Amino acid sequence: MTPTAHGRAVLALDDLLCDVAPETLAAVGDRFPAWYRDQARAATTQIHTGLQNAAARGTIDHTAAMPASQHPGWVRLSVLDSLVRWFAGTADTCIHNPHPSRPQPVMSAAWKPGLVVCGRCTRLLGAPPDSEADRTCDACGHVVAGLDAGEPIYPFTVVCGLLMHAAGVCGDCRYWPTAP
Numbered sequence: 001m002t003p004t005a006h007g008r009a010v011l012a013l014d015d016l017l018c019d020v021a022p023e024t025l026a027a028v029g030d031r032f033p034a035w036y037r038d039q040a041r042a043a044t045t046q047i048h049t050g051l052q053n054a055a056a057r058g059t060i061d062h063t064a065a066m067p068a069s070q071h072p073g074w075v076r077l078s079v080l081d082s083l084v085r086w087f088a089g090t091a092d093t094c095i096h097n098p099h100p101s102r103p104q105p106v107m108s109a110a111w112k113p114g115l116v117v118c119g120r121c122t123r124l125l126g127a128p129p130d131s132e133a134d135r136t137c138d139a140c141g142h143v144v145a146g147l148d149a150g151e152p153i154y155p156f157t158v159v160c161g162l163l164m165h166a167a168g169v170c171g172d173c174r175y176w177p178t179a180p
Helices: 003-019 022-029 034-057 073-088 119-125
Strands: 062-065 106-109 115-118 154-160 163-169
Touching (some): 034 062, 034 154, 073 115, 073 154, 106 119, 115 119
Parallel strands (some): 062 154, 106 163
Antiparallel strands (some): 106 115, 154 163
């Protein structure tokens, strides 16, 4: 896939997801074979359970599914970029080579574009704790002072099908309400 074709695919998918009703997307999913739907359902259940546990432990600040209207453009396009690369076979992957034809939870991150890893290899997406990379806002590029200085990064995860996409933002770029 050429870079131009890749970009067009990402933008077309973004337009589609912004305009298509969830029921229509569900109907498309019903066209897949039963074995695939079963595996995909098991994978998404595993994703949601894991994210609920991470939220309870306080390791992520926010999780959301991918209805496009809930997210700013940079988030949607980053998620869809990872998804298109993975489906087109142009993403770098971990040694386990996750593939869309074998449904399983996979993860990508805004700070490592083009890399998709399986659930066992999420460490490949990590930045050294409290490093500059760990404190950089994925929206505006601001490097926060850090939690100890009262200026944290707010980590969040967006789920799009089998893909979890992680990012972190500074307080000015945080686009979801603060938990009560």
